[in-house]
Amino acid sequence: MGKQARAIVDLNLKELVKDLNKAYCDEWLAFYLYWYMAQTVSGRAYEDMQEMLNKIAKDELEHAGELADLITKLGDVPVANLTELEKNANAPYMMPPKNSADINRIIRIVTEAEAQAIDVYNKIAKKTQGKDHNTYQLITHILSEEISHEEMFENLQER
């Protein structure tokens, strides 16, 4: 991102990057959690759950990549140290269920994680609206995907 592009950002860049980095860490935790549950899920109809978890894991990894790209363009660096990911995240890592066949628990975990993600991106969207168009655009794109993730799993809960 060029000088002028950074100059028109009407926000404290350091603070903005801090928020983006926290979201970046959240995405890695979410990716790992969903990927892990996809690999280990068992029991009846496990294949459907595996497919959904793998799909969402892929989306979260994509979000991490998009945020890393944006942070870099803003002239900063995404968190480099793996052990710093959890420390810098907005919420602690949620443990996968002990019983890998506990589909209801998996659904509750995902629904909660997605609700947290929606809150995080809603806050960043409000902060950046009209202040940093580029960030706002990416954040609302990610937010709309988190909204559909929540919906997918909320619908399962109602069954």
Ligand SMILES: [Fe+2]
């Ligand atoms: Fe995400």
Ligand SMILES: [Fe+2]
């Ligand atoms: Fe998500």
